[in-house]
Amino acid sequence: MQEKYIPAEVEAAAQIHWQKTAAARAVEDAARPKYYCLSMFPYPSGKLHMGHVRNYTIGDVLARFQRMQGFNVLQPMGWDAFGMPAENAAIANRVAPAGWTRQNIADMKKQLQALGLSLDWARELATCTPEYYRWEQWLFTRLFEKGLIYKKLGTVNWDPVDQTVLANEQVIDGRGWRSGALVEKREIPMYYMRITAYAEELLAGLETLSGWPEQVKRMQKNWIGKSVGVRLAFPYTLEGEAKKLWVFTTRADTLMGVTFVAVAAEHPLALHAARKNPELAAFIEECRQGSVAEADLATMEKKGMPTGLTVRHPLTGAEIPLWVGNYVLMGYGEGAVMAVPAHDERDFAFAQKYALPIRQVIAAEGEQFSLEHWQDWYADKTRAFCVHSGKYDGLNHAAAVDAIAADLEAQGLGEKKTQFRLRDWGISRQRYWGCPIPILHCEHCGDVPVPDDQLPVRLPEAVTLTGAGSPLARMPEFYATTCPRCGKAARRETDTMDTFVESSWYFLRYACPDNHSAMLDERVNYWLRDGVDQYIGGIEHAILHLLYARFFHKLIRDVGLPGVKLPDEPFRNLLPQGMVIAPAFYRDSGDNTKEWFNPAGLDLILDERGRTIGATLKADGQPVTVGGMEKMSKSKNNGVDPQQFIDLHGADTARLFMMFAAPPEQSLEWSDAGVEGASRFLRRVWRMVFEHVNAVAGAGHAALPDLAHVRAWLETQPARKDLRRKLHQTIAKVADDYGRRQQFNTAVAAVMELLNACDKVDRSTPGSPETLALTQEILEAVVLMLFPIVPHIAQSLYAALKPGADATRAAFPKVDESALAQDEIELMLQVAGKLRGSFKVAATADKAAIEAAALATEAAQKFLEGRPPKKVVVVPGRLVNIVP
């Protein structure tokens, strides 16, 4: 064994060994329990970032631990390869998105391999290949025929200068990111997936996901947003014709307090009124400006204008003014809302602004209604009741809703209805680099799904991108075709699918990526028998991706594939991982923008306590401003390049630092000093093994004594007996941290503590065959306990400790229960809840004996001053609290 730890050599050797032995290859084996460990696949942006390293290290730690526990582990990897960055790169660098993406995949694969992840590369897939997306198209046609995909108008961001649809991300302060033009909302036909048809099941399914964090389930529940309310109509007459304006409300009990009704700017009624009202037309035009992002809509100033039209109150028949409001969304519900200013904050602010009447219809016992103090008790459904509401006066919330709904229903003006906040999923994108939507438009037959024998609809790869619309729409060789039903000329759909569609089912395809005749086959039944065992990925995916994937999984289950049986939920356990953050440094550029500097190009100025109080740019020696901790990103230029880092310190150091610095779900602060600590620890373990191996060789014993002999010897060696207890306590703790708690930082800390204890004892007594045997037991366990996190160095050290042994095939160390037994334990002594000392009792002592021992302590005597205690609380195994 070499004295010096050289990560590059150790890691290369281990990786070659794993490759030769196909250590990570996953093969179906009905006789063995499986463990499917899945990390969210990356977008091939070109370079791995630290968020990836963290994500995949967590996955690898769990995969390796579960292998040591005897499971048949599948840990696959692939590429979420369609998306906008490839198009942006294509425009900027005049390279085709396909080639750019493939090169990035090749580069990133090398980086992933350098990390020593135990991935089964034989199952690698990329979503931009026809072998993958053809099945997505195939499924699309099935869903289209079942009515689970349909067409309707949807609102998008339109850049009037670049003549293109923009993603929300491309709209900055209401303007197009390239053109700077004011963005407009525009309605275009799009295909939608009927996720609302699964709303109930998606909601109910959350209850079965015991392996998901409550936080994520709550977010999904609120996102689905089931509410029971009343759909009701305000009748009106337009050009002599009787019509109804429908709205939905969860507070029908406030119906008598309605003082106006508001519709969206795009609502037909608003457009009708605007024809004769130029001022209103101008306002509607103004409402068209800005992005469609909900956060923008919700934070903008609420504005409105009367249409001059009125609707009638459904119960009283009173005339109610109809307004246009910029906060009412056309694509949401009915595109109209009833307003009760007295009992809704947003309506209240709107009414104040435009001097609209405010009418109290809810009161509570002992509460005075005022415009400042009604929110406090309005929502308190146990106390509030109707007032100024005619026959409904005195009814509480539920009774009033029932009565009002019944009266509305009798007149055909409303009914109780369950509504979801969840909206159907618009999947059409007017972009090139995505999966083509397999639809043909025929003048005679309408929208016709592409027949199976014409699938896949291949995305042409030789294209020129201009930034204005999709090149597919300019390629007759792509879109010109004939209708499979009538044989006449037809036009192929040129929109592509939302890339969320590809990422909604890739985890199923890993089971059988080589099947060219079916989407999935019976291998799925093995790997997904009860779903993916562990899914790991960024918390930012808590709602959208995870909800879409759950939905898609159920769609595939219900379409039914021959020989395939899917569980109801795809992901049994979910571990959402926090971000990697680092300090960001900048200079103000004067024009309200900031120039960000990478820490690699800076000299940091530290105060006497080691805090960063300033920094200068190496290039010019001038100061830069120290910003806060930010997510590592291109825009803040605060990223650390994983590859450079691995070249410098090794993959194991990177993995150890990432696992030790914070628990997986928390954000992780990058720190060069912390990395130094991780590196130091690995050198220390290496040195301890080196010294031990040399000591064993130098002692020249024929063989180290066996366990029975060592146990007997320990009875005469209390310090070493304690050390062996500590070893087995540590094994129990580390196994629990890996398996149940998934807290790797405390697992590492426990091993460090064990080594600290080991060092202390060792120095106090000389070596002997028994000592060496105990140290051997400890070091073997330490190396195996660390193996999931730092597999390369552990591979080397295990072979050094046990020549010929392969750590990759080793089982996780077992706890020796007999080593855990303890004769005497220490308890804390509290007086009036304050810690005043401690005392020892026999481990078998009962409550009475513990209490007696506590009262006999000097500290207790001092505080009691001879008086009997008022109360004594005994918590066995922990403490005694004496209340004098």
Next chain:
RNA sequence: GCGCAGGUGGCGAAACAGGUAGACGCACUGGAUUUAGAUUCCAGCGCCGCAAGGCGUAAGGGUUCAAAUCCCUUCCUGCGCACCA
């Protein structure tokens, strides 16, 4: 704006079921080894205080024998908001 998290020494964090606050690591200080540096080793390290002791988990209040942990109010930070992935 709405939804969901989080806030503990100089720093990253630990405290798992309401029961020893600060494990483990970093930084720092003192010492040893070394030609020097790096490395390594030993000791110290929440705040105030000579000490006894007191105070201390964002702020304020409450429940309890006992609160970082439970409840209420406020403040701050992060994530998501449907076309970034």
